[in-house]
Amino acid sequence: MIEFCGLKLRHPVINASGCFDVLAAARVFGDELFEQFPFAAYVSKTITLRARAGNPPPRLWESAAGLINSIGLPNGGLRAYLETDLPALAAALPVPLITNVMGSTPEEVGEILDALEAEATVAAIELNVSCPNVATGLDIGADPDGLEALLHHVRPRSSKPLIVKLTPNTADVAACAAGAQAGGADAVSLINTLRALALAPGGSGAWLGGGSGGLSGPAIRTVALAQVSRVAQRVTIPVVGMGGVASGADARDLLDAGATLVAVGTESFRDPAAGSRIARELDDGFTQIAH
Numbered sequence: 001m002i003e004f005c006g007l008k009l010r011h012p013v014i015n016a017s018g019c020f021d022v023l024a025a026a027r028v029f030g031d032e033l034f035e036q037f038p039f040a041a042y043v044s045k046t047i048t049l050r051a052r053a054g055n056p057p058p059r060l061w062e063s064a065a066g067l068i069n070s071i072g073l074p075n076g077g078l079r080a081y082l083e084t085d086l087p088a089l090a091a092a093l094p095v096p097l098i099t100n101v102m103g104s105t106p107e108e109v110g111e112i113l114d115a116l117e118a119e120a121t122v123a124a125i126e127l128n129v130s131c132p133n134v135a136t137g138l139d140i141g142a143d144p145d146g147l148e149a150l151l152h153h154v155r156p157r158s159s160k161p162l163i164v165k166l167t168p169n170t171a172d173v174a175a176c177a178a179g180a181q182a183g184g185a186d187a188v189s190l191i192n193t194l195r196a197l198a199l200a201p202g203g204s205g206a207w208l209g210g211g212s213g214g215l216s217g218p219a220i221r222t223v224a225l226a227q228v229s230r231v232a233q234r235v236t237i238p239v240v241g242m243g244g245v246a247s248g249a250d251a252r253d254l255l256d257a258g259a260t261l262v263a264v265g266t267e268s269f270r271d272p273a274a275g276s277r278i279a280r281e282l283d284d285g286f287t288q289i290a291h
């Protein structure tokens, strides 16, 4: 059993936000999904105050050992989450729910936290200050002082554990983590995607409808390891490590670098059962794992 921000988790493997749609997966896999749920806690896709359509297609580009996405945080908005998704998640999820949220201003974030405060199903909140695919996505998250000020503003609005999802697209990720801790964050999670660009064949400009995107997958694993290690040496709050985790050995590396939990992202698109497999490999000591 792992203790994380007051939550008791079966193992240290959770999903990265936006990389496992549990309600869609349930439609495909049925009740079996919940009987053998791949993650020790479930992190929702980012919820914003108002509904968002997301970025125009194309939204994905496969690169060598990675995936560039420019999704743009499509979601039905806070009200639809509260009225539709949350009751469905409350009825089905066998593990604690961490709701990921983003606001364009501190006031918006505060409004979302106020609304989630009364929801017992929400065990913790992950604050996305790191999306590279929306105009306001990482302006605050890349600035340690701005991040601390944001946390000071929103921290009093929630009694739930607050996890701050950090961007790797900054000069000093450890300073950003320290800013989050100074503002009252209970944990930090990293790394979100690295800003990246794919050009359309034939020289007609950017391939992705949103212009640039965010790179994830094995290509960013060593960057994640370096940043998690730096952050874990700087802060005293727990760290959730992620970035290209595809095996128990990858997860072990992040734990050894100082993470308390590990999140699986892109690998879940290839193997929806990756969370359970990685937790099992970690438990087995990953002796048989090939990269």
Ligand code: SIN
Residues within 6 Å of the ligand: 018, 046, 069, 070, 071, 072, 073, 074, 128, 130, 131, 132, 133, 134, 192, 193, 214
């Ligand atoms: C997206 O929806 O654009 C990806 C989410 C993120 O990078 O935070």
